Amino acid sequence: MQYPAWEDLELGAAITTPGNASNLKTGDWRSSVPVLDEDKCVKCGLCAVYCPEFCIAEDEEGFYRPDLYYCKGCGICAVECPKEAIKMQREGE
Amino acid sequence: MGKRIGTEVSIAVAEAVKLARVDVISAYPITPQTHIVEDLSQIVANGELEAAFIPVESEHSAMSAAVGAAATGARVYTATSAQGLALMHEILFIASSLRLPMVMTVANRSLSGPISIWNDHSDIMAERDIGWIQIFGENGQEIFDLTIAAFRIAEDKRVLLPVCVNMDGFILTHMIEPIEVPDQELVDRFLPPFEPAMKLDPANPVTMGPVGVPEIYTEAKKQCDVALTNSKPVIEEVLQQWAEIFGRKYSLIEKNGTESAETVFVTMGSLGETVMTAIEELNAEGQSVGQVRIRLWRPFPKEEFKQAIKGVKRLIVIDRALCPGSTSGPVAAEIKALLYEESEKPEVINVIAGLGGRDVTRKDFKTMLDMALKGEFKDDYTIWGVRSHAE
Ligand code: SF4
Numbered sequence: 001m002q003y004p005a006w007e008d009l010e011l012g013a014a015i016t017t018p019g020n021a022s023n024l025k026t027g028d029w030r031s032s033v034p035v036l037d038e039d040k041c042v043k044c045g046l047c048a049v050y051c052p053e054f055c056i057a058e059d060e061e062g063f064y065r066p067d068l069y070y071c072k073g074c075g076i077c078a079v080e081c082p083k084e085a086i087k088m089q090r091e092g093e
Numbered sequence: 094m095g096k097r098i099g100t101e102v103s104i105a106v107a108e109a110v111k112l113a114r115v116d117v118i119s120a121y122p123i124t125p126q127t128h129i130v131e132d133l134s135q136i137v138a139n140g141e142l143e144a145a146f147i148p149v150e151s152e153h154s155a156m157s158a159a160v161g162a163a164a165t166g167a168r169v170y171t172a173t174s175a176q177g178l179a180l181m182h183e184i185l186f187i188a189s190s191l192r193l194p195m196v197m198t199v200a201n202r203s204l205s206g207p208i209s210i211w212n213d214h215s216d217i218m219a220e221r222d223i224g225w226i227q228i229f230g231e232n233g234q235e236i237f238d239l240t241i242a243a244f245r246i247a248e249d250k251r252v253l254l255p256v257c258v259n260m261d262g263f264i265l266t267h268m269i270e271p272i273e274v275p276d277q278e279l280v281d282r283f284l285p286p287f288e289p290a291m292k293l294d295p296a297n298p299v300t301m302g303p304v305g306v307p308e309i310y311t312e313a314k315k316q317c318d319v320a321l322t323n324s325k326p327v328i329e330e331v332l333q334q335w336a337e338i339f340g341r342k343y344s345l346i347e348k349n350g351t352e353s354a355e356t357v358f359v360t361m362g363s364l365g366e367t368v369m370t371a372i373e374e375l376n377a378e379g380q381s382v383g384q385v386r387i388r389l390w391r392p393f394p395k396e397e398f399k400q401a402i403k404g405v406k407r408l409i410v411i412d413r414a415l416c417p418g419s420t421s422g423p424v425a426a427e428i429k430a431l432l433y434e435e436s437e438k439p440e441v442i443n444v445i446a447g448l449g450g451r452d453v454t455r456k457d458f459k460t461m462l463d464m465a466l467k468g469e470f471k472d473d474y475t476i477w478g479v480r481s482h483a484e
């Protein structure tokens with residue numbers, strides 16, 4: 001991401017483009033990634049409810065999968081899943 | 094044009110704020126600022142000024158409400174003193190970093206403890222680095238004029254910063270002086286309605302005061318620092334326009350006394366008037382002594398100050414606040430740092446005088462000069478008038 005020079009900052013460092021938080025790639029923060037075990041998952045959707053990034057959505061097969069652009073790897077989904085269907089795996093492993 | 098009236102300076106400040114047609118006044122009463130906001134609340138209640146008067150529950154709230162109101166594009170005024178200013182502390186930085194124009198009078202009073210309601214500059218010196226424009230007035234007329242001019246300065250598109258006008262508590266706030274109050278029409282000519290550069294507006298949403306992540310914070314600070322530094326020529330320009338309309342000229346740094354004086358007193362605030370009479374008498378006695386008054390404290394008028402003291406052998410810098418454990422008082426520290434690079438620089442004597450309302454008279458300045466000429470100031474700084482068993 002390109003950060004602005006001080007001359008290009010808005011007055012008082014204000015944000016003048018509403019809703020620009022959706023551009024923020026919180027996925028950059030991740031050191032672990034949630035991996036779904038489809039055999040254990042009962043498609044209850046609880047992980048999506050608990051995800052603080054609201055980045056888990058239902059796919060065509062009914063599985064709940066994170067959008068890795070936003071998933072910050074916090075592991076809350078893995079803790080909250082009643083079926084232990086999500087394992088956190090170190091990035092790059 | 095206008096009328097000349099005998100009035101308490103605090104009442105005159107309230108009148109200046111009224112003439113500036115402020116939209117919002119948010120303040121909490123504190124001695125010796127009380128008369129200003131008391132009078133303003135009356136002016137608003139009487140319907141003489143169409144403004145919202147927010148009687149907040151603390152100074153922290155006063156400044157917070159001022160920030161909120163300024164963010165909506167209102168012309169905002171507040172006033173405080175000592176502990177009240179200290180209670181505003183964290184929000185003062187926010188006002189300047191959001192680049193919100195507003196005007197605040199500080200009725201300078203000593204910070205406790207021990208508890209003191211009397212005058213010195215310890216309150217504002219503790220807030221030196223808030224990023225506001227900081228002006229010191231010397232008498233009632235000056236405070237009145239600068240209060241109105243402060244709105245023009247703050248709201249100028251090249252500035253967009255809050256301005257703090259310092260007036261010595263009691264010595265100025267409670268003094269009755271003849272003050273020339275101009276007609277509203279003339280003030281309106283000088284001070285057009287406020288047009289905010291940015292404001293909270295549902296039709297054009299902006300987020301003011303978001304997190305400054307490490308990648309942004311430094312640049313945000315740079316923006317404010319440059320804005321404050323660059324405000325100096327605008328302040329000069331506004332004061333020049335004031336002079337053209339109202340006939341009273343205020344420079345950033347003012348000089349009095351013998352041309353090419355050997356010794357020069359440096360002061361901020363009302364003590365400058367006492368120095369002025371002292372040096373008149375000293376000049377009459379043939380002493381080569383002058384004075385320099387610092388009217389603009391932030392941004393510090395570096396070039397103007399250097400120019401004003403060119404060729405001077407000795408500066409006696411009067412500080413009205415203590416920097417415990419430091420090399421000198423705040424004003425002397427500023428001046429010493431400024432002169433460090435100069436090849437020819439005067440001796441800088443630092444006297445911390447008039448703490449907690451202790452009187453400083455003409456006689457004191459004469460004694461200071463005498464001691465300076467005899468080389469009797471040995472320490473980095475001298476706290477004036479301390480009773481002691483030593484010597
Ligand atoms: S909480 Fe577990 S079981 Fe429920 S949908 Fe998410 S992964 Fe599947």
Ligand code: SF4
Pocket residue numbers: 034050051052053054055056066070071072073074075076077078
């Ligand atoms: S790891 Fe955290 S951010 Fe990522 S999907 Fe799970 S709950 Fe959401």
